[in-house]
Amino acid sequence: MNKKREFDVIIWGATGFTGRLVAEYYLKQYGLNGELKWAMAGRSQAKLEQVRSSLGDENIPLILADSHDKDSLESLVKRTSVICTTVGPYAKYGNELVAACVENSTDYCDLAGETQWIRRMIDQHHEAAQKSGSRIVHCCGFDSIPSDMGTYYLQREAKEKFGEYCQHVKMRLKSAKGGFSGGTFASMNNVMAEASKDPAVAKNLFNPYGLNPKGEQFGPDKADLKSVKYDADIGAWVMPFIMAAINTRVVRRSHALNGYLYGKDFRYDESMISGENLSGRLKGYTGLVVLGALMAGKPDSLYKKLLNKFMPSPGEGPSITEREAGFFNFTVIGKFKDGEIMTVKITGDRDPGYGSTSKMLGESAVCLALDKKATAKIAGVLTPSTAMGDALLNRLEANAGLSFSVK
Numbered sequence: 001m002n003k004k005r006e007f008d009v010i011i012w013g014a015t016g017f018t019g020r021l022v023a024e025y026y027l028k029q030y031g032l033n034g035e036l037k038w039a040m041a042g043r044s045q046a047k048l049e050q051v052r053s054s055l056g057d058e059n060i061p062l063i064l065a066d067s068h069d070k071d072s073l074e075s076l077v078k079r080t081s082v083i084c085t086t087v088g089p090y091a092k093y094g095n096e097l098v099a100a101c102v103e104n105s106t107d108y109c110d111l112a113g114e115t116q117w118i119r120r121m122i123d124q125h126h127e128a129a130q131k132s133g134s135r136i137v138h139c140c141g142f143d144s145i146p147s148d149m150g151t152y153y154l155q156r157e158a159k160e161k162f163g164e165y166c167q168h169v170k171m172r173l174k175s176a177k178g179g180f181s182g183g184t185f186a187s188m189n190n191v192m193a194e195a196s197k198d199p200a201v202a203k204n205l206f207n208p209y210g211l212n213p214k215g216e217q218f219g220p221d222k223a224d225l226k227s228v229k230y231d232a233d234i235g236a237w238v239m240p241f242i243m244a245a246i247n248t249r250v251v252r253r254s255h256a257l258n259g260y261l262y263g264k265d266f267r268y269d270e271s272m273i274s275g276e277n278l279s280g281r282l283k284g285y286t287g288l289v290v291l292g293a294l295m296a297g298k299p300d301s302l303y304k305k306l307l308n309k310f311m312p313s314p315g316e317g318p319s320i321t322e323r324e325a326g327f328f329n330f331t332v333i334g335k336f337k338d339g340e341i342m343t344v345k346i347t348g349d350r351d352p353g354y355g356s357t358s359k360m361l362g363e364s365a366v367c368l369a370l371d372k373k374a375t376a377k378i379a380g381v382l383t384p385s386t387a388m389g390d391a392l393l394n395r396l397e398a399n400a401g402l403s404f405s406v407k
Helices: 017-029 045-055 070-078 096-102 114-134 145-162 183-195 197-207 244-257 277-295 303-309 319-324 352-370 384-399
Strands: 007-014 038-042 060-064 080-085 106-111 135-137 168-177 229-231 236-239 267-275 327-335 341-348 380-382 402-406
Touching: 007 106, 007 352, 017 038, 017 352, 038 045, 045 060, 060 135, 070 080, 070 096, 080 096, 080 352, 096 106, 096 114, 096 135, 096 145, 106 303, 114 135, 114 183, 114 244, 114 380, 135 352, 145 168, 145 236, 145 327, 145 341, 145 384, 145 402, 183 197, 236 277, 244 267, 244 341, 244 384, 267 277, 319 352, 352 384, 380 384, 384 402
Parallel strands: 007 038, 007 080, 038 060, 080 106, 106 135, 135 380, 168 267
Antiparallel strands: 168 327, 229 236, 236 267, 327 341, 341 402
């Protein structure tokens, strides 16, 4: 979509914890002078040099820019085919960067899970990005690649094997191991702070179709699960999944952008499996209490300030041993109109918030940069599945430690 540039990918925010992991992954997976030409960027030369030194290759190109300096961002995005950014909360640091990418026909991917900000980017830039040829792809980490690409995979397999799409898809997190992301927590706090000040933001956050195109923000799905209930399709109790608030909206936007391929009556929901029998039910209620504690309190309340002291800060993360010991495992249920069911399993080989997320984001950027002929011939503010489809699935399985399989 854009002419050949100096770099294929620039990692923006390489001095942060996740940005450094993406750079580490690129160096190991692609080297410096192979098929992928990449660089690291940030606002501090000293910190960039420290990261480069820790990676052990002094030839990694470094670029300086500032999130709120338009000229520096313009210079940055003109040098690359794709900007891969880990700098959040995106509502605070992402506005000018997205605008620069759209204006200069540069592709973009991030780890945003901030529904209210993504809504603003859609409203401000979707049409302009369509005209410039820029692909703006949010949610390229644990939220929301397993959900979006998992639904895409299940429906692709359903059509190939049975000649029709599933009418209802249910994503269930079966198990996971890994620390809570400080960046995710900071973004959640920012979302809640915006919602407490602006009723329009709050209204959009609670709309299950809040990321759908204008005039199409409605459908059969209701609010995300807020209690503990028994799911007969999997024979277990389920509880709310904190990432459902963004993941479900992304899957529904994908469906809308694809022209409602699965039908206007298509439904999608997410939750966590807490277990079977009474123990599973009790575990679900315990989880509900923990989730309530995380979400309770006004953004500037004393309770929230105390809670923040016990949560990881942005830029902090688990050790390499902890990342490599982590994993995630989803069960995806697809229900056809006649009630028949097909099941898909999705796994990741690292902790969701850091080890796996950094590889998912890294491969999303590589896919945008190198697989142009194999990806969708559309532009705008897109989702992982609508922008990259099979090409991204292939990369995730070949390189990023994810697996998708029909059970």
